[in-house]
Amino acid sequence: MTMTVAILGATGKTGREVLVRLLEKKDVNIKIYVRSRSKLIGIFPNLGSNPRVSLFQGAVNDVDNMTKCLDGAQKIIFTLGENDNLPGVCVVQDAVKTILAALTTLRDRSDTWQKPRVILLSSATWNPQLSSDRPAFAHWAIKTAFHHPYTDLRLGSTLLQDASSLVTVLLVQPNALIEDEPSGHTMSVERSSLSITYGDLAAAFVELLGEEYNKYPAIGVSSNKEGYARNIFLAFGL
Secondary structure, X not given: OOEEEEEEOOOOHHHHHHHHHHHOOOXXXXXXXXXXXXXXXXXXXXXXXXXXXXXXXXXXXXXXXXXXXXXXXXXXXXXXXXXXXXXXXOHHHHHHHHHHHXXXXXXXXXXXXXXXXXXXXXXXHHOOOOOXXXXXXXXXXXXXXXXXXXXXXXXXXXXXXXXXXXXXXXXXXXXXXXXXXXXXXXEEOOOOOOEEEHHHHHHHHHHOOOHHHOOOOEEEEEEOOOOHHHXXXXXXXO
């Protein structure tokens, strides 16, 4: 059975790795919302000619365009976020508000509409269980270094979780994200290793599209390879 997946954030490091893996799955139709079509095509030159891919370019607050993108999508992969610690950043909140407005339109338009599942890139930082193995200083340093993006993420996540009539939500909660060779991934609600590669995180996102994960509100993800933990400070510039 063919699944339709919408992606927000496909030009970011996590999003592009997710897209690479989704393109390999012939039973998935992909709807991509981007602020810059040319940037995405620069990364994936053949994307525009792929019959399974639909592209939607628009501002993060363009409800009409977002409505077109989300129409028919069973799953929404959300990897948007700001990497710099900028006061007042609200990219996640703005995108979530647009998603909810678009889904309200779709719900009101059809008696057969079914709410989609949002699989959102979150962080183990705000999950005491998943961050329990993190050294105290590293935990403090990460929260401090990314205070403003984390505030945006938490507020945006809460908006989604409070909209249970429109969506179900799965928070994907890794610790530090690093650039290294993928080694396979492990998912758990009890623990998350100190770091994970972008490739392993992306593979986890694709696996989490499965119906068997619909019961989870949040899940930790880890790379299988031992030794990535030594890169945690490098990953955050500490």
